[in-house]
Amino acid sequence: MAGSRTIFVAGAGIGGLTVSLALAARGFRVVILEKSERLEEIGAGLQLSPNASRVLVALGLQPRLAGRAVTPEAISLMSVRSGGEVARLQLGEVAARSAGAPYWVVHRADLQAALHAEVNEHHDIELRLGCQFEDVASHAKGLTVVHRSGMTRQQDLALALIGADGIWSAVRHHLFPHVQPQFSGLIAWRGTLDATQLPREYASRGVQLWMGPNAHLVAYPISGARQINIVAMVPGTWNRPGWSAPGDGNELRNTFASPRWPGPARMMVAAVDGWRKFALFTVPDGGQWTQGAIALLGDSAHAMLPFAAQGAGMAIEDAAVLARCLAEVQNEGGPAMAAALQRYARERRPRVARV
Ligand SMILES: Cc1cc2nc3c(=O)[nH]c(=O)nc-3n(C[C@H](O)[C@H](O)[C@H](O)COP(=O)(O)OP(=O)(O)OC[C@H]3O[C@@H](n4cnc5c(N)ncnc54)[C@H](O)[C@@H]3O)c2cc1C
Numbered sequence: 001m002a003g004s005r006t007i008f009v010a011g012a013g014i015g016g017l018t019v020s021l022a023l024a025a026r027g028f029r030v031v032i033l034e035k036s037e038r039l040e041e042i043g044a045g046l047q048l049s050p051n052a053s054r055v056l057v058a059l060g061l062q063p064r065l066a067g068r069a070v071t072p073e074a075i076s077l078m079s080v081r082s083g084g085e086v087a088r089l090q091l092g093e094v095a096a097r098s099a100g101a102p103y104w105v106v107h108r109a110d111l112q113a114a115l116h117a118e119v120n121e122h123h124d125i126e127l128r129l130g131c132q133f134e135d136v137a138s139h140a141k142g143l144t145v146v147h148r149s150g151m152t153r154q155q156d157l158a159l160a161l162i163g164a165d166g167i168w169s170a171v172r173h174h175l176f177p178h179v180q181p182q183f184s185g186l187i188a189w190r191g192t193l194d195a196t197q198l199p200r201e202y203a204s205r206g207v208q209l210w211m212g213p214n215a216h217l218v219a220y221p222i223s224g225a226r227q228i229n230i231v232a233m234v235p236g237t238w239n240r241p242g243w244s245a246p247g248d249g250n251e252l253r254n255t256f257a258s259p260r261w262p263g264p265a266r267m268m269v270a271a272v273d274g275w276r277k278f279a280l281f282t283v284p285d286g287g288q289w290t291q292g293a294i295a296l297l298g299d300s301a302h303a304m305l306p307f308a309a310q311g312a313g314m315a316i317e318d319a320a321v322l323a324r325c326l327a328e329v330q331n332e333g334g335p336a337m338a339a340a341l342q343r344y345a346r347e348r349r350p351r352v353a354r355v
Contacts, residue, residue: 005029007326008145008158010133010171012039014046014108015298015315016164017115021059022323024124027330031156032125033147035132035165039116042244043108044190044276045222045229047207052313054101055320064114069104070221071096072206080212083262091207105207105229107222111312133170136161138292142333160293160337162322164315167281168241169300175291181281183239184305188280189232189252191272195225198271202264213260216307219268230268232256233306239279247275280305285353289345293337297322302352310355321347 007023009016012034020030048056048069056062077087096102119125134153135146146155163171167181202208205225210217216233234255249272256269283303289296298315325344329336 006031006158007160007162008033008156009162009164011165012116012127013164013166013298014111014115014312015319017112017119018055018059018316019162019164019297019319019322020125021115021118021122022319023326024122025059026323026327028124028326030125032119032127033131033133034127034129037130039112041109044192044231045220046106046108046111046312047220047309048104048106049309049313050096050099050101050103052316053104055316057101059118061114061118064117065104065106065110067224068110069106070205070225071102072105072220073204075207075209078208078210080210080260080262080265083264105220105222110223133165136174136294143293159333160295160326160341163294163296163300164298165300167283167299167303169296171294172296172300175294176287179283179287181283181303184280184282185235186233186280186305187236187238187277188306189234189247189275189277191230191275192222193228193230193271195221195228198228198268202268210265212265213258215255217265217268230272232269243278244276245278247277249275289349290341293333293341295322295341295344308355314352314355318348
């Protein structure tokens with residue numbers, strides 16, 4: 001399946017799967033190239049505020065996420081001094097009605113599985129697992145996209161290429177090799193707990209945010225509230241790429257051992273068995289996102305720190321805007337396609353920079 005209306009997407013992460021569904025809903029055929037052999041259960045929780053969940057609801061994902069995504073009752077800012085709540089942003093069903101879409105907390109693997117299942121059922125989307133984007137060339141007929149599966153290198157014609165291949169994007173490297181992810185000096189540690197392991201008040205259906213001396217702790221329910229996702233952000237120098245390096249729990253427990261951290265926060269950190277860690281990188285603001293009929297989307301364009309909990313949300317918003325811009329030109333190639341992608345970037349850049 002390749003030809004005049006076919007758009008290639010590099011990466012079957014949250015952004016790549018969403019943009020594929022959004023493009024197919026606008027009448028395009030889509031081929032997704034994903035370098036992993038399987039969409040694995042790596043990663044932990046993601047927060048999706050209504051600006052992002054609205055896009056997923058419009059794409060028909062809500063039934064697939066029912067029973068997995070949790071709508072938290074509130075976001076609570078917790079005092080490190082007293083251990084109690086100092087500020088509260090009410091969420092829940094009432095807030096969802098007024099925003100027109102829910103606030104969701106969800107395991108990344110559950111969201112990816114829901115998007116994957118939707119993609120599999122779509123006749124106009126082909127997902128090629130174990131297939132890595134390698135190269136692209138522009139010419140009068142559009143693009144030639146080169147990809148590799150094992151030892152086999154192949155190429156296809158495409159109307160456009162979307163680089164949704166994450167922070168270490170090969171598509172971005174091909175277009176703008178001078179743009180390099182920058183290490184932030186922060187490391188995110190994540191782990192999950194069975195909700196039954198915590199006293200009820202700390203296993204509630206809310207997001208808890210603790211900001212303390214030299215660290216930052218976030219806890220919220222995932223997997224239908226059966227599990228609690230815990231993330232601790234701490235400064236450090238360890239800066240290897242990747243999403244799931246094993247972490248030594250003692251190192252983290254020492255960070256939280258200070259009596260300045262209250263009992264409940266220390267209890268949550270102590271209760272996690274298998275910590276994983278990832279170094280936090282960003283893609284510097286100000287680089288280009290498009291070149292001709294090629295565009296970047298999500299982390300490949302604008303990987304950000306997680307403090308606003310908008311990394312996945314911005315990739316999902318990008319997907320909706322990009323599909324709308326391309327729908328305006330449908331199967332016109334060349335200059336019209338390039339202009340549509342520039343419109344996408346012009347619309348998204350100020351929004352992403354503000355977030
Ligand atoms: C395995 C994994 C686990 C993660 N876990 C967390 C987490 O626990 N917490 C958190 O906040 N964020 C996590 N993230 C990042 C988070 O998903 C993103 O910040 C956000 O969702 C934006 O997504 P994205 O689609 O732009 O990029 P990503 O979700 O990173 O997806 C990029 C996809 O592109 C694929 N890819 C890369 N290079 C190529 C290539 N050359 N050819 C084809 N495919 C390619 C990757 O395998 C991946 O599937 C994780 C990302 C990954 C890939």
